[in-house]
Amino acid sequence: MQNNAGVKRREAFHPSPFKAALDKARPYLYLAPAALILFTFHLFPIVYGGFISLHQWGLKPGKMVGLQNYKLILADAEWWDSLLNTFYYVLTTVPLELGLGMLFAVLLFGKIKGRNLYRLSYFAPYITPLAAIGVVWGWVFNYNTGIINGVIRMLGGSAPRWLLEPTGILTLLGRFLGVKIPFGLEGPSLALVTISIVTVWHYVGFHTVIYLGGLTQIPKELFEAAKIDGANSFRVFRHIILPILSPTTLFLSVVGTIGAFQSITLIYVMTGMGWGGAGASGHPLGTTRVALLYIFEYFFTYTQTGYAMAGAILLFFIILFLSLLQMKVAGRRVFYLGEGD
Amino acid sequence: MSKKSIVLIGILSLLLTAFFGAAAAADSPTVLRLWHLQAGPLGTALEELVEDFNSQHPGIEVRPEFMGDATALHQKIMAAIAANDPPELAQVAETYAANYIAEDVLLPIENFFDGPNGLSAEDRADLVPTALKIATYDLEGRDTVVVWPFNISLEVMFYNPEMLAEAGLAVPSTWDEFNDVVRSLHLDNERWGYAWTPDVVLFINLLRSHGGRLFNDDLSEAAFNDEIGLEVMNYLVELVDNGTMITNGFDWQFELINERAALATNTIVSKAYIEADLGDRFELGVAPIPAGSKRSAVVWGSAFGIFQVDDEKSRAAWEFLKWIGKTEQVARWSAVSGYLPTRYSAFEDPLIKEQMEVNAALRVGLETLEFAQPEPNFVAWPQIRSAISNAVNAVALGLMTPEQALRDAAQKTNRILLMAN
The missing domain is CATH 3.40.190.10 (Periplasmic binding protein-like II)
Incomplete structure (x- = not known):
């Protein structure tokens, strides 16, 4: 159609209702496959777990008991002990993993001979299966036959009981220094600290690689400018590397904390897989029974699925709360490269 | 070839496949999965016993499947029960058997004792009481033999x-x-x-x-x-x-x-x-x-349990348990494994008698059996x-x-x- 001026008028676009609906639905359709997977394998199990936790559920569904399982678990001193052990485990692993990971990354970032070999050797523990690591390190720390105690005895020292020692690390240090440690401040057992050492050894390679990735993002000009301004290595680290790596640090601390809260394999294997003398996991005397191991024990050994699920839901909320707290508190201190340009 | 011929050949093939398939299914043995926890040489010995059973019972095929230690086996059984697909037969430690019994997923072995293919009075008297005690659970207030004793230590x-x-x-x-x-x-x-x-x-x-x-x-x-x-x-x-x-x-x-x-x-x-x-x-x-x-x-033991399966499979499973619990098999298993026999007659078997002469542990075991008590x-x-x-x-x-x-x-x-x- 032409108007009077002879200019072809563009007809108004009127899409069909079906096409309009399709256009509207398109983003959701794109999201659907991922959302379906997320719902089926992540959200649904959480909701279903919550449903189970409200029942007296053994191997098969039982009667509805409301919040009874939650009341029982919150009244169980062993649950609180297991949470304390979990916090100890997080505190003795995550900061060390971050610190050592950053240190190794900075060292490996420099031009040193055989750099790739070093990078590979730091990463190798991370790709080794945890069960195998647990068995081997269990031998290394064996009180009677372990290589570490062999060396200590050879040097005339008194061999620690490592994985057999339920006494708190601060109490042991206090004894060594002749200082009396008050009740409640004993710290994690030597057995748990021993497992933490192996955990750090396992994960430090992962942290190193992620930090190395972060380091490569730093523009070379910044280092050159700092050099011209006369900054020494420490000041370069303090004022350039540390702030620029802060988003990586936040990411690793959140991921590391969640991972530590969900740890079970290494602890289970190194404490004798439920055979460690006490007849249950968490040996010695429950001092290595972290929250997930407590849940595992109630689920698999005692077959109290409803009760175990109540523990799992509580742990889920604890992890969620701590992750949000970390993001909120540490997020304020994170510096993003390019921000404020 | 015309379209008609192709369709005819197709239908004929389908009919033949269905016919021979059904015939094969009618002849196929009753398959029983046997989940066990015997590793290494003991696993091999159990598999040899199963092989002998299968060759003597063409209508039944027991398939032994190693599932790790007692805890790992229990975890797999739990998952199988949740998926409504438990094995027909499994070795169960007494610690976990109580859970299966509480959840009503095991068929009590005692149900088969009085049946047409049951146990004779002689057989029952021959079973070591301690072994039976390990396999006995409180079922609605009545002591019932729920599982079939296999290992005694x-x-x-x-x-x-x-x-x-x-x-x-x-x-x-x-x-x-x-x-x-x-x-x-x-x-x-x-x-x-x-x-x-x-x-x-x-x-x-x-x-x-x-x-x-x-x-x-x-x-x-x-x-x-x-x-x-x-x-x-x-x-x-x-x-x-x-x-x-x-x-x-x-x-x-x-x-x-x-x-x-x-x-x-x-x-x-x-x-x-x-x-x-x-x-x-x-x-x-x-x-x-x-x-x-x-x-x-x-005293401890592990036993074989029959999970809730149809009549045909449960009869076949009982047939296997009865066979493996016979004196000859009990003596063979005991001689290889070091576990004590679950039948008195096995102590008279030449294989065990020979071992008793050289192995003081067996003599001590037999003596201890008289006063040994299981854990709760x-x-x-x-x-x-x-x-x-x-x-x-x-x-x-x-x-x-x-x-x-x-x-x-x-x-x-x-x-x-x-x-x-």
């Missing part, structure tokens, strides 16, 4: 005869003598009288042999927190002070083999493992567990076991007084029993 005492002879000491037969031997053989940081991984078993042995009980009659309260319990805990403290080396897991074997400890108490099956590493250092001594005011030793087998027991084990560990490591540890364990036990009831 019991607590015995191992000793280094040379160490005892050098010190002019006799093999201890009472707990007092045991304590004396431990004290006499202890040399500071060089040699220990006894190597022990603290757990609930020694506590139960001592408690029962001094007339004590774990629970009251209606299983509603702990009964071990009394004078006898305290006496037992004090005895353990004395034993540790007198020269007991506290070990972890199976390390006690290492200490015995390397002549750093003279005595140990553990399951009779350990003998094979110790002797495998012992070489010609010394000849391992095996004796019954010492006695208190009476004799007592803990109700659902809450694993949790209580853990609570008592922790108390024993705390006392052995000097972290709690016997009174504190007993009180703590009794409180935990009562709470667990309250929850379970």
Whole structure:
């Protein structure tokens, strides 16, 4: 159609209702496959777990008991002990993993001979299966036959009981220094600290690689400018590397904390897989029974699925709360490269 | 070729496939999955037994599948029950069998005893009562044989005869003598009288042999927190002070083999493992567990359970269990595994008789069978076991007084029993 001026008028676009609906639905359709997977394998199990936790559920569904399982678990001193052990485990692993990971990354970032070999050797523990690591390190720390105690005895020292020692690390240090440690401040057992050492050894390679990735993002000009301004290595680290790596640090601390809260394999294997003398996991005397191991024990050994699920839901909320707290508190201190340009 | 011919050939092929398929299905044997926990040479021995059964029973095919240790097997059974696809047959440790029974997923074996293919009076009398006791559970207030006994092992005492002879000491037969031997053989940081991984078993042995009980009659309260319990805990403290080396897991074997400890108490099956590493250092001594005011030793076992399956499969599963429980098979299994026979007649089998002459452990085992008692087998027991084990560990490591540890364990036990009831 032409108007009077002879200019072809563009007809108004009127899409069909079906096409309009399709256009509207398109983003959701794109999201659907991922959302379906997320719902089926992540959200649904959480909701279903919550449903189970409200029942007296053994191997098969039982009667509805409301919040009874939650009341029982919150009244169980062993649950609180297991949470304390979990916090100890997080505190003795995550900061060390971050610190050592950053240190190794900075060292490996420099031009040193055989750099790739070093990078590979730091990463190798991370790709080794945890069960195998647990068995081997269990031998290394064996009180009677372990290589570490062999060396200590050879040097005339008194061999620690490592994985057999339920006494708190601060109490042991206090004894060594002749200082009396008050009740409640004993710290994690030597057995748990021993497992933490192996955990750090396992994960430090992962942290190193992620930090190395972060380091490569730093523009070379910044280092050159700092050099011209006369900054020494420490000041370069303090004022350039540390702030620029802060988003990586936040990411690793959140991921590391969640991972530590969900740890079970290494602890289970190194404490004798439920055979460690006490007849249950968490040996010695429950001092290595972290929250997930407590849940595992109630689920698999005692077959109290409803009760175990109540523990799992509580742990889920604890992890969620701590992750949000970390993001909120540490997020304020994170510096993003390019921000404020 | 015309379209019509192609369609005809297609239909004919389908019909033939269906016909032969149905014929094959009619001839195919009843397949039974057998989930077990026998690793290494014991796994091979079990598979050989199964092979023999399959060749003698063309209508049944038992397929053994190794599932790891007792815990791993239990986890897989749990998952299979949740998925509504349990195996037809599985080896179950008594600790977990109580759970399956509580959830009504096992077919009680006793149902088959009186059937057309049941057990004769002779067969029943031939079964070792202790073995049957391990397989018996409280089913709605009635003691019922729920699973089929397969393995029996019991607590015995191992000793280094040379160490005892050098010190002019006799093999201890009472707990007092045991304590004396431990004290006499202890040399500071060089040699220990006894190597022990603290757990609930020694506590139960001592408690029962001094007339004590774990629970009251209606299983509603702990009964071990009394004078006898305290006496037992004090005895353990004395034993540790007198020269007991506290070990972890199976390390006690290492200490015995390397002549750093003279005595140990553990399951009779350990003998094979110790002797495998012992070489010609010394000849391992095996004796019954010492006695208190009476004799007592803990006995364990694993058994085969039939899960809720259709009649045809359950009949086939019973056929297999009956076969594997016959004297010949029991003797074969016992000779290879070191576990005690579950039938008296197996002790008369030439294979076992021959072993009895050279293997003192079997003679000790047979003697111990007469007074051995299993651990409790109700659902809450694993949790209580853990609570008592922790108390024993705390006392052995000097972290709690016997009174504190007993009180703590009794409180935990009562709470667990309250929850379970």
